[in-house]
Amino acid sequence: MELIITEKDNAARRIADILSGGTYDSSRENGVNVYEWGGKRCVGLSGHVVGVDFPSEYSDWRDVEPVELIDADVEKTATKENIVATLRLLARRAQRVTIATDYDREGELIGKEAYDIVRNVDDDVPIRRVRFSSITENEVQNAFDEPDDLDFDLAAAGEARQIIDLIWGAALTRYLSLSAGQLGDDFISVGRVQSPTLKLIVDREREIQAFEPEEYWELFADLRKDETSFEAQYFYRDEDDNEAERIWEEPVANEVYETLADGDVATVVDVTRRTRTDTPPEPFNTTQFIRAASAIGYSAKRAMSIAEDLYTAGYITYPRTDNTVYPDDLDPEDLLDEFVSHPSLGDSAESLLEADEITPTEGDEETTDHPPIHPTGEIPSRGDVSDDEWEVYELVVRRFYATVADAAVWEHLKVVAEANDHRLKANGKRLIEPGYHDIYPYFSTTENYVPDVDEGEELALSDVELEDKQTQPPRRYGQSRLIETMEGMGIGTKSTRHNTLEKLYDRGYIESDPPRPTKLAMAVVDAAENYADRIVSEEMTAQLEADMDAIASGEATLDDVTDDSREMLEEIFANLADSREEIGDHLRKSLKDDKRLGPCPECGEDLLVRRSRHGSYFIGCDGYPDCENTLPLPSTGKPLILDEECAEHGLNEVKMLAGRQTFVHGCPLCKAENAGEGPVLGDCPDCGEDHGGELAVKTLQSGSRLVGCTRYPDCEYSLPLPRRGEIEVTDERCEEHDLPELVVHSGDEPWELGCPICNYQEFQARESDSGSDLEALDGVGAKTVEKLADAGIEDLEDLIDADPDAVADDVEGVSADRIRSWQAKA
DNA sequence: GCAAGGTC
Numbered sequence: 027m028e029l030i031i032t033e034k035d036n037a038a039r040r041i042a043d044i045l046s047g048g049t050y051d052s053s054r055e056n057g058v059n060v061y062e063w064g065g066k067r068c069v070g071l072s073g074h075v076v077g078v079d080f081p082s083e084y085s086d087w088r089d090v091e092p093v094e095l096i097d098a099d100v101e102k103t104a105t106k107e108n109i110v111a112t113l114r115l116l117a118r119r120a121q122r123v124t125i126a127t128d129y130d131r132e133g134e135l136i137g138k139e140a141y142d143i144v145r146n147v148d149d150d151v152p153i154r155r156v157r158f159s160s161i162t163e164n165e166v167q168n169a170f171d172e173p174d175d176l177d178f179d180l181a182a183a184g185e186a187r188q189i190i191d192l193i194w195g196a197a198l199t200r201y202l203s204l205s206a207g208q209l210g211d212d213f214i215s216v217g218r219v220q221s222p223t224l225k226l227i228v229d230r231e232r233e234i235q236a237f238e239p240e241e242y243w244e245l246f247a248d249l250r251k252d253e254t255s256f257e258a259q260y261f262y263r264d265e266d267d268n269e270a271e272r273i274w275e276e277p278v279a280n281e282v283y284e285t286l287a288d289g290d291v292a293t294v295v296d297v298t299r300r301t302r303t304d305t306p307p308e309p310f311n312t313t314q315f316i317r318a319a320s321a322i323g324y325s326a327k328r329a330m331s332i333a334e335d336l337y338t339a340g341y342i343t344y345p346r347t348d349n350t351v352y353p354d355d356l357d358p359e360d361l362l363d364e365f366v367s368h369p370s371l372g373d374s375a376e377s378l379l380e381a382d383e384i385t386p387t388e389g390d391e392e393t394t395d396h397p398p399i400h401p402t403g404e405i406p407s408r409g410d411v412s413d414d415e416w417e418v419y420e421l422v423v424r425r426f427y428a429t430v431a432d433a434a435v436w437e438h439l440k441v442v443a444e445a446n447d448h449r450l451k452a453n454g455k456r457l458i459e460p461g462y463h464d465i466y467p468y469f470s471t472t473e474n475y476v477p478d479v480d481e482g483e484e485l486a487l488s489d490v491e492l493e494d495k496q497t498q499p500p501r502r503y504g505q506s507r508l509i510e511t512m513e514g515m516g517i518g519t520k521s522t523r524h525n526t527l528e529k530l531y532d533r534g535y536i537e538s539d540p541p542r543p544t545k546l547a548m549a550v551v552d553a554a555e556n557y558a559d560r561i562v563s564e565e566m567t568a569q570l571e572a573d574m575d576a577i578a579s580g581e582a583t584l585d586d587v588t589d590d591s592r593e594m595l596e597e598i599f600a601n602l603a604d605s606r607e608e609i610g611d612h613l614r615k616s617l618k619d620d621k622r623l624g625p626c627p628e629c630g631e632d633l634l635v636r637r638s639r640h641g642s643y644f645i646g647c648d649g650y651p652d653c654e655n656t657l658p659l660p661s662t663g664k665p666l667i668l669d670e671e672c673a674e675h676g677l678n679e680v681k682m683l684a685g686r687q688t689f690v691h692g693c694p695l696c697k698a699e700n701a702g703e704g705p706v707l708g709d710c711p712d713c714g715e716d717h718g719g720e721l722a723v724k725t726l727q728s729g730s731r732l733v734g735c736t737r738y739p740d741c742e743y744s745l746p747l748p749r750r751g752e753i754e755v756t757d758e759r760c761e762e763h764d765l766p767e768l769v770v771h772s773g774d775e776p777w778e779l780g781c782p783i784c785n786y787q788e789f790q791a792r793e794s795d796s797g798s799d800l801e802a803l804d805g806v807g808a809k810t811v812e813k814l815a816d817a818g819i820e821d822l823e824d825l826i827d828a829d830p831d832a833v834a835d836d837v838e839g840v841s842a843d844r845i846r847s848w849q850a851k852a
Numbered sequence: 853g854c855a856a857g858g859t860c
Binding site for chain 1: 853854855856857858859860
């Protein structure tokens, strides 16, 4: 029997399908799928099935000095015991073993792990290795026709990484955690990838904090030719003869303003017209996929999770890849053919097939691991997938379309006009060949109209405006920007970068989105910079990559590299020896700063956000047990302390993070003081007749509100109220329930909640029948419906009446063309 | 209860 081992179950099944011509049988062994046909068995691992760790005598953090971990043994233990057991079982019956894990460094190491398990039960069964970049008939057959041997040097390179990451990560993590007394769930972690990523975020925050805004002025004016007017901006030549728009001195700005405002005509002195080719985007690798998904409203985590589901269901290729070049095996025309008859995706495919020649775009990265992310040609029916999945699937399909579509062409028209020796410019752009934008509507195609004018022509000048502005601090990194930057720095991998961000959230290092570093994060990066600079520097990865290459090519051994690394860490610990207390104090202080709201009104100590034994949050005094003052927090969400302070109590306001339900709670002391019963609305429908209970607007201590019975807790009748806004009780009454109608004042526009009972009944009806008729449109998912609703488009009727350009401006990730195509279909 | 890397 020949045993074939792949990296994952999915790959095992597809390889079995290809090699058996679809005739394989499948069975389960210890919960692991085994595919069998004509003397062959194929089984999938689940990535690494063994992991590295220290022997158990090192596991108590308090008993072991962190420095001892540097020279501790590193053992391999099974992490997926059922898979290891299955592998041993199958290996005993094998006359030949073929390792078919992924074609990259980590795949070689995973293959080596399987090799060791097999060797453990059989010293001389032949073990060979096959390599292929995508699981297609051609590639797989070729690979099995020309088997090779496992590359032990490449696997050793991966092992060196495992050992170095474990030793550095564990030793320094334990050192920091012990120094601050943070044990248990709240340990303070550092690592080769997470810490440089955190430093990126912290460095940007430092820049923002150190930023001092500068005042400057810009001038705009309207120019008019016949009946069409357009906006132009004042500019001048700076000392380097570059065009500059910002004026840094107020008197100069005023002088320019008055001179321009004085005139009523400007003469065209220069007209530049050029066409620009806008080339279609490159095939999706993981990072670019995350970026595109983020532009239509999906977090990195959500995008990857949806991609994973689409992959498992067979609709798209493997979502974790660095590759941006389609393999030769992919015939774009064949793939387009699969889509031709599709109701919503078919037209685009058909139009693409009309081209004389189809040449896909290529990116710079060509790797052996997996093809770029593209649709497989198996198309889900609309009912097979959720709205979000369909939206992401359509993105992947349309990205594939875009990579085989024509370039777009823009015409840029720059007009420079002069008035009283001052110059104004206007940049117009027009999309003259929409090219790939027709089938890939995710990029903005907003045009800026500037009319045709000739040099020497006179234009009417009016509405000169002087704008007083300030320079802005650099912007925080968004999640997808961080992932791109990590990729550029060479840290993390296609499979881990998005998880690293989640880890930083979990560890209490960053909060909110775009992520902001906590005080703890600033202190951790500070400490690392002072004592272990290497762990927060991308250099560590760069050096490790070079060392791994050396091991892989036989120029160095695993021991050479890990010994050097251990020595470096020894030095770091020598420097750390006397600083434990100082580092611990700083970390502890920062941890408290992250929880501080302001002074306790009873004793003047600090009020801190705390967590009860049951996991719920509340506010307690740092003076406890001397001061027992507490304030409640709402039961939903995780509290985030905002910068805003309550003018009355000097406490920071609190926001409750709960995904879509996130809301600003405000000052917890104000909320507690305002607790109690508000105006009575009418008789309680449950107990009014029998016991005289009445409904009143109530505010709980935690700040949440409801309409409840005055006989509570004897009567528990209640109706929900929105978290935000002031509630106004109007004179209008609901005839059916004999209750006043309510109006909520929040944001700019007050909105009518109406009768609280009717409102609740409507809410329940909506819950059971959620979904807008907009979802009937192809490619419109729940996300898009939500975004459209925010822009005032609730249903098809609204959509038909809408101005596509205006909506495209309001709704991120939806182009005017896409709206027009929806209008046409609606 | 540490890392980073696979996979789910």
